[in-house]
Structures are given as C-alpha cells and as structure tokens.
Amino acid sequence: MITAMNELLRDHIAQHISLDSAELQLVEAALEQRTLKKNDYLLSEGQVCNYEYFVIKGGLRQYEVDPNGREIIIHFGFENWWITDKQSLYSQRPSIYYIEALEETDVLRISREDLACLSVKIPRLERYFHQVLQQSSVMWQTKILYLQKPAEQRYLMFREMYGSIEQRISQQHVAAYLGITRETLSRIKGQLLKRQ
C-alpha cells in the first residue's frame, strides 16, 4: 500500500513524537490532499472552518478585510506550517478571515472530528499538536511585541522571522502583514539600501 502522507509531514511529526507504522497509517487515513492555484481560497469570510491544514508546497496568507476594504494579514503559512482559523474551528462560528494561496499550493487537511478521534486513539498525537501550538504562540507573542514598534523595526523583524521566504511574498502583502502602507514600506526599503 502506497502511503499518501507526504514525507514533509511525517518528518515534522517525527521531530516531536515517534509513531509506529500502524499509527502512521491511522493518521494518514484521516488526511486529504488539496491543491490550490494561485489566488484560490482555502477559507472565506463567513464560512465555518472545519480543518487544520498542513502546507507541503507553496504559501498562503490569512487576512481580514476591514470595513474600508483594507486587507490586514495576520499570518503567512509556508511549507511545514500548520494553518487554520482556530477561532472559527473551535467555536464553530463563521470565520472573519480569508486564507488564500499566494502561489500554487498543496496542503494536507484533517477535519476537527477526525483529529478528535485520532487524539483518543493516539494520545501522543495531542502532544505533537500541543507543541506545534506552543511554537505558534511564541511566534504570535513576538509579532505582538514588534507591532508596537516603529515601521522600520517591524520590517527588520519580518526579515528575521521569514528570512528567505521574503522573496516569495509581494511587497504589498508584507506591508499588510506589518500594518503599514505599501508606500511606507517602499520608502523604508529605500532608506535601508541607502544606509548600507
């Protein structure tokens, strides 16, 4: 039997807990693969989010559209990241976010129900998801810290956190992630270049 579960996810899990092949097969059975073209949506405002998604190729952005039509990006998801709207997933209420593909993207998804079942059958899996959640919590805390600093410092932190991935994100999306306008970001980049 050919395993459908991507190596990336298997490795990612293995970094946190070890599963035997029977357990891996259980996990695998709960996963579905989905492919998105650029600008396709994984989730739209008003939908109830029912899945956690693991990115195996490509990139996504999670954003809100505010009453003035402005997009506020709160999160990016690239290879090896889990992404979902936890708020909607846990409350089972309509999401206020869009999750959209920035490029051609492959994800594995697992439903809330399947995840709950799996957690009962494989308690160690809860530890894996707990550790993933801890990591993302720390990231969010760091982002909160930097959002309270001036624009230039926000951009520098973005570079540190997203490193090589910066080139895959358009400048307007970086700006929307940092809470500044694209014009301001453009000027900041110009100044940084002049200074170095």
Add this chain to the structure above:
Amino acid sequence: MITAMNELLRDHIAQHISLDSAELQLVEAALEQRTLKKNDYLLSEGQVCNYEYFVIKGGLRQYEVDPNGREIIIHFGFENWWITDKQSLYSQRPSIYYIEALEETDVLRISREDLACLSVKIPRLERYFHQVLQQSSVMWQTKILYLQKPAEQRYLMFREMYGSIEQRISQQHVAAYLGITRETLSRIKGQLLKRQ
C-alpha cells in the same frame, strides 16, 4: 487534610476536564502559592522562567523594556488566567520580559518539571493545558489584528476584551499595551466622551 489548591483553579480545571480527588491531590501537591506586593516581580529580564502561574487574586503585566527605556506591555494577567513567558520556559533561555504585579497579587505556580510529570500521570491534564493555550492563542490573534488598526479602534477593542478590568489598570499601562503614548490615549478618551 486541608486542600491548598484554590477553588478558583479547581473550578477552572473543572470547566475543561474532570479529575477525581486522588488526581486533584496530585495536582495540588505540585502547586505552590506565592503572594506579591504591588510592583513586585514574578520574573525579570535575564532570568530563565521555570513556572506557569495561575492568578487567584490581583493582576500582573508582562512587558519588555526596549533599548530606549520604553515599556511595551504584551499581556495582562488577572484572576483565572495562566501567565508565563512561554518563550523562556520552553527554550530555557533568559527571558526578555518582566512580569510585575499591578496590585497585591496571589498566584499558584507549577514548575515545568512538575507539569511534565503530572502530564504523564494524568494525561487528561494535557488536554486542559492545551485548551487554555488555544484560548490564549485566539486572544493573541485578535490582538495582532487590532494592533494593525488606528489608535482609537485599538482602545475600543481593549475595552471589549478587558471590560470591567479596565478600571484596575492605569491609563499609562493601557497605552503601553496598545502601543501608543499616554498622551494620545488621553486625547482619544476625551474625544470619545465629547462624541457621546
């Protein structure tokens, strides 16, 4: 035997999972109570954080002091909240944060090691902490969203999230939490009063 564990925590746990009295006693044995006077520190910059703290009375603020000496508050902790520096706790590296009492405060603390032991003995406890973490994740995500909006909207969201607790926090601390100056916050409050 008199139980040292505060009712607040017992109720808080009971809202998520149910423990029998033997299990409760195990948890209790791992907890220590600490009392802080106003302005006492639970954690200082440079220390490695080794505990998770549950507030049973009073309030705390978690903040960074930036290179210019400005305080950036990323989080408050009041009754019924767990508070810690997860970044330091998980990495066992020195913290960049202070956690300071805003008023006379009682907390229960549990060490990282004891928590790990307890999680093995009482697997359900992991679910409790997972759910607590999920809740705080959602809060942080909401804060990230609002930090990308203008000052007035940040203040309004603060009011919604912290409601009645606002009166227990000085205005300069609210400002430091919202990433604006106290002067700006004062003017915003003035305008809101004039408009309503």
Add this chain to the structure above:
DNA sequence: GGACGTTTTTGATAAATGTCACAGATTTAG
C-alpha cells in the same frame, strides 16, 4: 487636612505615516 509623589490632561510643535496621483517596472495572459 495638607504636602508629596504620581498620573492624567492640555497645548504647541515635530516626526512618522497615510493618501492620492502618476510614472516606471515587472508579471501575466493571449
């Protein structure tokens, strides 16, 4: 009840960031 320390308010001014308009540059689709 006063005196002290702290916090909040207010005003004048400076700095940072946003807005709008448009010209280049780059990417995409046919």
Add this chain to the structure above:
DNA sequence: CTAAATCTGTGACATTTATCAAAAACGTCC
C-alpha cells in the same frame, strides 16, 4: 512577443501620532 494588468517607486500634501513642557487632578501618607 506584445499588450494588458498588476506591482512598485516617488513626490506633494494631509493626517495621525509622538515629543516635550507644564498645569491640573488624584492618591497616599503623616
């Protein structure tokens, strides 16, 4: 390969927010 669409850079100007200084309000301790 070219035309259209999208993204990025730049300038002039508006708006928001920060800074600094001082006065008013508040709290606390004798």
